[in-house]
Every structure is written in structure tokens, then in C-alpha cells.
Amino acid sequence: MNAWRTPEERDYNQRIFREELNDFVPAKIFDTHVHITPTDGFLPGAPFSCGGVPITSYTYEELAADLELAFPGRQVEALCFGYPDPKLNHGRNNACVGGSADFNRFFPLRLLDPHRDNAALVNTDIDRHGFLGFKPYPDYARPDDIPNAEIPEMLPDWAMAIAHERRLLVMLHIPRSKRLEDPLNRRQLRELCVRWPGAKIILAHIGRAYYLRGITGFLDDLRELPNLYFDLAMVQHWEVIAHLFRQVPISKVLYGSDIPIALAQGKAVEINHQYTYITPRPWSLSLCDEKKKLQFTSFLNEQLRAIQQAATAAKLSRPAITALFYDNARALVDEVAARIKPAGR
């Protein structure tokens, strides 16, 4: 059993939710950032270290069960995609994410590998499975030189032409170590939005801005782009989120968790204008609390705490809070899903 389903972790997380978050988190949530894998979908690299918790699959059934634990009493819907790892079978992953989506509660995006995919294949897949858009990733674009991948390599013209013409969603995890600080990234992101106005670009993790210096001053030339949205997945720094709330219209902000990673225990922390994760279990991306000094809750609860604190600081109204947790994303998804229907459904 995954660690977050054990009575010990589950009950503690739910206690935090009850005591600190219950009055804040709205009744309906649309999570724009969830990863799904078929049974044995992590082969050949299985098990996958999910924030230090080894998992071998993450199916819609597991997601549905975990959402009940993570958001007690809430109605939760989600935009889902596979794990963007070039070592995994992305065709099988896409077929599972698309083929098993119910288009009522769970909606699929298609992993996009510019080297293995082409326009005909992608269009056929959209027609068959009803994918609402793409999930590109730097690792697909330049597998031998991931740190220097560029946005146009992740999203070649043929793919963006489809996204533009069919007015699809693109969940963009921006590349390069300096993220939004990188002027090349910002220029290419702007160009992408301007050149392909039919596509709706979702900037995952607010452009991976997990620390305040990673965002301050960098939204100036992005905030007016009508087709650019911002998801909050894994951001646990309340000042980063408050900065976003003050800089962009709330209609552009989308709640996202990054489940299943978000279900693991730990917290993202900023230290000296950088960030890392602190976790109770060893994980490649974290510093591990080997001395067992701390009691942790889930990343997901830490994200909700940060959103709550940011909403208070930015004096968001109650309607703004319900919009960013649900209405904004559901409207985006409904608009695409009304046009893109899977074959035979």
C-alpha cells in the first residue's frame, strides 16, 4: 500500500485539512495537473520514486480513491496526462490516459514527443481518444541535452498548427535551469502565444517559480497574453502565489496539484534564492530529513496552505477563490471538450 494510504499518514493529513483548510477549500475543485500511468506503466524503470514513495502504476481508479482522501467531502475533477519520460512507452501511456478518461470527471491530454510523433499520428489519436491537447516536456525535445532544450523544440510548428487550428490546451513545463528568469524562455513563450492564438497555453507550476526571485519582474511581458494561463501545481511558497494573484487576472489562474507526487510527504522550501524539497524519505530531488526532526504532511496540504495564505494577503474575494479552484479550469476544458469528442462516444 502506498504510504499516503496508510491510516497513519491519511489520518494525519486529514486532520491538517480539517483544522486548517476546511473553511478555505471550496466545495468543487478542478485539478489541472494530474499524472496517470497504466498498470506496470513505469516499466522498465519501475518502481517510480514518487516523492520517495515507490509506486508501480497510477490509474484513474487509484486517482479517484486518493482524491477522496486528499480532499474530504469535495467534488474533484481533473485534467490528466501520462508521465513524460522518454524511457517509458508513451504510446501505451497515451492510449491508457485517453482510452480510460470518462470526459465527465477526468479529461486527457496527450504526451507529445516531437521525435516519435507526427501530425497524422497526433490527429488520429485526438480523433480516436478525444485528447484536449498536449503535454510536451523538455526531456522529449532534447533527450541528450535536456538542460538546454528550447520551447520551439518541445512544440514544433506542426504540433502548434494542430493546437492552433483545433484550439487545444498545451500544458507547458518550461525548460532550462533559469526558467522564467531566462530571457530566451520568456521571448519564446511570448512568441508561441502570439503566433498561435488558437492554442491555450497553461504555464505549469507558474513557470516552475518555486522561489520568489524566480517570478518577480518576469510576468510583465506575459500577463497581457490572452491565451496564457498559470497553474499552481507544486508551488508551496505563498509569496510566489500572492505575487501571481496581484500580477495577473484571477481568470488566468488554475489550481493544479501534480498528484500523485503531491500526495507524498514533504515541503518545497526556498533557501538563498534557490529551492529544494525537504522530505522524510530519500528522493532524488530532495534533502532528506534523515535525523527525523520533523513531522511532515503532504505536499498537497502545503500547497493548499500556501494558496490560502496568498489569497488572504492578496485579499481575494470568495468568488475569485472558487473561480481559481474550479470555474476557470472547468470553463477552459468544457470549451475544448464540446468540440473534441472521442470516436464512438
Ligand SMILES: [Zn+2]
Ligand atoms: Zn507534473
